[in-house]
Each structure stands twice: as structure tokens, then as C-alpha cells.
Amino acid sequence: MNKNEFLNELERSLASLPAEERREIINDFQEHFQAGAENGKTEAQLCEELGDPKSCAAQYLAEQRPVRPEAATPPVQNANVQRPPVRPAQPAAKQGYYGTRPLPAADRRSDTAWSVAFILLVLAAFVVYPTACAFMLAPLPIIFLSSMIMQAAPGALGIVFTVSICTAFFTAGLLMLVLMSVLLKKSYKKSSF
Amino acid sequence: MNTQFKKGVLELCVLSLLSRGDRYGYELADTIGKSIDVSEGSIYPLLKRLKNEGCFEVYLKESATGPARKYYRLTQKGADTQKQLAREWKEFSNSVSGILGGEQDE
Incomplete structure (x- = not known):
């Protein structure tokens, strides 16, 4: 797999996200490929290390899930804007943290x-x-x-x-x-x- | 290794690396990928979530060789989370070590 194939696959799998957010994610990965190339790595090597773009997209979508009820929330405009925590506050709870994360x-x-x-x-x-x-x-x-x-x-x-x-x-x-x-x-x- | 387990460890690794200085995405992914067997691609969703939770700020910095890079800087909240997770991790690994040690004795 090369860089373009990886990015295309990732973008396809993220289709349900707002365009703004999708662009931000793709930018992050483009930067990764750029920095990797400067460190002497080939596109194939970098793709291998990054893993499956689909499972990567699934992680983005999974984190999107808890906020979906307020679908009206606009996409993140500024990189510094801090949204309220997506994850429910769950201090301590040793087993909970390193085990299965409960639904909110x-x-x-x-x-x-x-x-x-x-x-x-x-x-x-x-x-x-x-x-x-x-x-x-x-x-x-x-x-x-x-x-x-x-x-x-x-x-x-x-x-x-x-x-x-x-x-x-x-x-x-x-x-x-x-x-x-x-x-x-x-x-x-x-x-x- | 169990993926849920890895996720928690990954979060601790990212926060700990950032507690020693600002870094950009590739540095974090590369450093962690070298020592732990994870798909480096899963670092980026994690970075986004932690940013949304207010654990770090993001800023762009020009690089000598290419376009500007996105750097991550730990916030106070991020530092607190790191301390708590590190404590939890130590307790957890001590408990596991204790059990492993007990096994060897028998």
C-alpha cells in the first residue's frame, strides 16, 4: 500500500464525519508521511507501521459516537478549541480503566x-x-x-x-x-x- | 496483547512523552511504535480525543525541512491525568508482579 491508497481508504471510511474534521485528520496523516519521508522511510514502510486505515477510521468514529445525540454541534473550527470531555469522568477504577471501557x-x-x-x-x-x-x-x-x-x-x-x-x-x-x-x-x- | 488494555497504556505513554516536552505527531507515533507493538495509526485518534478532552494544546511550528508541523503541548489537566494514570499503572503492574513472583515461589 502507498501513501495515496492509505489516505484514500482512510478518507472513504471517514465519510460520515463532517468535512472539516475529515480534512484535519487527513492533514495529520499527510504530515506523518512527510515527516516519515524526511526520516528516510518509504511510503510502504510507513503504511505498514500505521496499520489498517479502516481500523484507524473506526477509532475516530467510535470516539465520535458518544457526542452524536447533539448532532447539531458544529465541527471543530480551531485546533485549540477545547470541546467538553467525550469520555465520562471515571477516576480511579483500576479494573475499569485497563479493562473494558463502559458505555456512558x-x-x-x-x-x-x-x-x-x-x-x-x-x-x-x-x-x-x-x-x-x-x-x-x-x-x-x-x-x-x-x-x-x-x-x-x-x-x-x-x-x-x-x-x-x-x-x-x-x-x-x-x-x-x-x-x-x-x-x-x-x-x-x-x-x- | 488485548486492545483495550493497549489503549489505556498508549494514553499513558503519549501523556508521559509529552510531560517531558512538546512533540509533533510523527515523533510520538515513531517513539511509541519503536518500543510497543501497536499500529501507529491508532495514536492519531487518541491524540484527537485527548485534545478534545483538554489534555493538551496544539500549535503549529515551522520545520527546517518542510511545511509547519502540529505540536502538542500538555496542559495542566493533561499533566494531572498523566500523574493519575502513572500511579494507577504502577499499582497495577506491582500487583501483577506480585502475583508472578508468588507463582515462581511455589
Whole structure:
């Protein structure tokens, strides 16, 4: 692997980061290659020492994770700007530090909330999906009964009435289906299942 | 070596090197890479995190041979973190040494 391949791979894997932050990271690595070259190392050697660009990117993304809830936070503008600590304050705790780093409490709390929401949504789905199907199928009997409506309100008015009722029912059913599916998917992703 | 374990040690190494003077990224990566078997690429995400946590300040300094380099300077908070981690590490390695010593005796 050479310098360009490494940097391209790294940049590709960092695609989900803000452009500003990505540029800063790429700059750091460019500087590394530059300094390494001045110390007489080849690009291949430097890549070998740096390791896999994907796992490197994964580390950047992993550190990004805890701040994601406040997605509105602008990317770091100045190199000297100090953001609040990403890692939860956890003094002492010998085993904790050199062992597995626990998830921040806030993260675990929101995971639990989403898990509960997911279970509730699954239960609700048993009611919502049949209702949505019934709504979508409702136009069939309505059209069937439309002859009676036509008798009550003959002409164009009757047709407009029938069509608008059919459309309303169908759209409502479709909306319910889509909304429910989207909510289910979202809560499943956010929950810890 | 266990990666989580390495990560904690790496942080201590970076902070300790910086406690002896300002350095730029390549120096840190190269120095640590020479003595510990790690992917040097993992030093940079660590540097970024520690910077975000306020453990050091960053400044640019012209180099004699090429473009300006990004130097890292330890802040008071960084120095405090280094002291605490170094203490934890000593306790930890003493405990492990104790157990290893005990094993040899038997």
C-alpha cells in the first residue's frame, strides 16, 4: 500500500464525519508521511507501521459516537478549541480503566428508552397493521355501495364524493403502514437489541 | 496483547512523552511504535480525543525541512491525568508482579 491508497481508504471510511474534521485528520496523516519521508522511510514502510486505515477510521468514529445525540454541534473550527470531555469522568477504577471501557450512562439510558419504545411499538403493530389494511381495503365496499350514493346524490357530485372518500381511506391506511414501519425500524436501530 | 488494555497504556505513554516536552505527531507515533507493538495509526485518534478532552494544546511550528508541523503541548489537566494514570499503572503492574513472583515461589 502507498501513501495515496492509505489516505484514500482512510478518507472513504471517514465519510460520515463532517468535512472539516475529515480534512484535519487527513492533514495529520499527510504530515506523518512527510515527516516519515524526511526520516528516510518509504511510503510502504510507513503504511505498514500505521496499520489498517479502516481500523484507524473506526477509532475516530467510535470516539465520535458518544457526542452524536447533539448532532447539531458544529465541527471543530480551531485546533485549540477545547470541546467538553467525550469520555465520562471515571477516576480511579483500576479494573475499569485497563479493562473494558463502559458505555456512558446517558447512552445506556437512551438505549433502554428506545428498547421499551420498540416493544410497545411491536405490540401496537398488532392493532395498527390490520387497521391500516382495513382502511386501504375500505374503498372496495364503498365502490360497491356507490350505486346507492349515486341514487342519493346523482351525477358528478356523487362520483366526486365516492372518489374523495376512497382516496381519503386509502391514503390514511397507507400513511399508517409507512409511519408504523418507519417508527419500528428507527426504534429497533436505536435500541440495544 | 488485548486492545483495550493497549489503549489505556498508549494514553499513558503519549501523556508521559509529552510531560517531558512538546512533540509533533510523527515523533510520538515513531517513539511509541519503536518500543510497543501497536499500529501507529491508532495514536492519531487518541491524540484527537485527548485534545478534545483538554489534555493538551496544539500549535503549529515551522520545520527546517518542510511545511509547519502540529505540536502538542500538555496542559495542566493533561499533566494531572498523566500523574493519575502513572500511579494507577504502577499499582497495577506491582500487583501483577506480585502475583508472578508468588507463582515462581511455589
